[in-house]
Amino acid sequence: xxxxYGRANSINVRKVLWMLDEVGEPFDxxxxxxxxxxxxxxxxxxxxxxxxxxxxxxxxxxxxxxxxIVRYLANKHSRHDLYxxxxxxxxxxxxxxxWASTDLYAAARxxxxxMIVNAKDPTTAxxxxxxxxxxxxxxxRLDQQLTxxxxxxxxxxxxxxxxxxxxxxxxWFALKFDKPELPxxxxxxxxxxxxxxxxxxxxxxxx
Amino acid sequence: xxxxWGRKTSINVQKVMWAVEELGLAHERIDAGGPFGKTDTADxxxxxxxxxxxxxxxxxxxxxxxxxxxxxxxxxxxxGTLAPSGPEDRARCDQWMDWSITTLYxxxxxxxxxxxxxxxxxxxxxxxxNAAAKRAGENLALLDAQLAGHDYILGxxxxxxxxxxxxxxxxxxxxxxxxxxxxxxxxxxxxxxARKAYxxxxxxxxxxxxxxxx
Ligand SMILES: N[C@@H](CCC(=O)N[C@@H](CS)C(=O)NCC(=O)O)C(=O)O
Ligand SMILES: N[C@@H](CCC(=O)N[C@@H](CS)C(=O)NCC(=O)O)C(=O)O
Numbered sequence: 001x002x003x004x005y006g007r008a009n010s011i012n013v014r015k016v017l018w019m020l021d022e023v024g025e026p027f028d029x030x031x032x033x034x035x036x037x038x039x040x041x042x043x044x045x046x047x048x049x050x051x052x053x054x055x056x057x058x059x060x061x062x063x064x065x066x067x068x069i070v071r072y073l074a075n076k077h078s079r080h081d082l083y084x085x086x087x088x089x090x091x092x093x094x095x096x097x098x099w100a101s102t103d104l105y106a107a108a109r110x111x112x113x114x115m116i117v118n119a120k121d122p123t124t125a126x127x128x129x130x131x132x133x134x135x136x137x138x139x140x141r142l143d144q145q146l147t148x149x150x151x152x153x154x155x156x157x158x159x160x161x162x163x164x165x166x167x168x169x170x171x172w173f174a175l176k177f178d179k180p181e182l183p184x185x186x187x188x189x190x191x192x193x194x195x196x197x198x199x200x201x202x203x204x205x206x207x
Numbered sequence: 208x209x210x211x212w213g214r215k216t217s218i219n220v221q222k223v224m225w226a227v228e229e230l231g232l233a234h235e236r237i238d239a240g241g242p243f244g245k246t247d248t249a250d251x252x253x254x255x256x257x258x259x260x261x262x263x264x265x266x267x268x269x270x271x272x273x274x275x276x277x278x279x280x281x282x283x284x285x286x287g288t289l290a291p292s293g294p295e296d297r298a299r300c301d302q303w304m305d306w307s308i309t310t311l312y313x314x315x316x317x318x319x320x321x322x323x324x325x326x327x328x329x330x331x332x333x334x335x336x337n338a339a340a341k342r343a344g345e346n347l348a349l350l351d352a353q354l355a356g357h358d359y360i361l362g363x364x365x366x367x368x369x370x371x372x373x374x375x376x377x378x379x380x381x382x383x384x385x386x387x388x389x390x391x392x393x394x395x396x397x398x399x400x401a402r403k404a405y406x407x408x409x410x411x412x413x414x415x416x417x418x419x420x421x
Binding site: 049050052061063064065066067068071072075076087088090091092094095098099101102103105106141144145 | 256257268270271272274275276278279282283294295297298299301302304305306308309310312313317349352
């Protein structure tokens, strides 16, 4: 059986858990990483010297990088509805995944760090104004795409393009700070929540 | 005809251009971004609403995000060469490509390169520079381990994984920072530096990009 190594509260582990439920692949999960068994232990290092979660072990095939794993699972299950076989549509799906994990994620990071990772008391932590402004700028870009091409990032149907972005959207709404109105993003958040896998691993109360 | 939008000094454009040349594709590159501007025009906004470079236009098919562009070109024109054909090797390529943009890039480009090029020496945050240099060195030690016993990341041929990771090595190796001794990674960088496509598209001197006082 496929094993996921990684704590279930990590945004990158959650992408993989979400995808596993989308494709209906049974799996075991072991808690590793910050707050759990440290990835510096030999049992983890033997599988990956990179020391970050998630990794998967699929019958001896060990893979790291959350979005690589998501794409691997789509291929493994031939889910062309989630990851188009046509190379052009496939590349556009990847461009949204890359954008969400680089430019969008980087913009979300300072606020998340101030409010959660580095906060002495997350219940009273305040979001830094410049961080919020930069994150909001990127969220507006998402809002524009969903308005023009939605209701999902690749158009009419849910694809794996929505997994990395969906996790950042969850973080946006789950953290308490003043945000600009982004109607298309708000609608998207509810539309994703129609999926059980997103309610379990994404919109589950954890930012 | 394939068109690539973006100035040749941009690292993300360099990645795509290197792939284009390895694949031997007829193309035209249009300068955009940085001193060339153009990215703020309405027409450019239609190509890439993010207003960044690179963008590719392959006979009307528009794509942005450098890794997605490199992977698209490799899958379309380089199956069996830059794009390995088996699913597991594809996934292995992918994991290095994702690693390069999510883990290595943030230290090498926004933290280090931008600090040396866009910030004056007087304003430069050396604590940030040193921390990023240290992390980049630690991350490259993982590449060094991967390269033991073979010439390229996946084995003995160049793939798109090398293009994504290798593009960052010129910046990393030409900045005034402390670098740990990593024999395999160093030999790999020399091996890449011997390739004409790498010389032409990646080894582009960046001193002239510095702002006054940087
Ligand atoms: N680009 C990697 C990033 C992985 C990563 O940074 N994982 C974090 C958790 S989100 C981690 O392992 N942190 C150390 C820890 O939890 O011990 C991916 O998408 O998988
Ligand atoms: N994640 C994007 C980032 C693109 C990006 O940041 N491009 C920079 C140049 S390296 C840019 O367009 N800067 C503005 C400019 O050059 O005008 C990618 O990999 O393509």
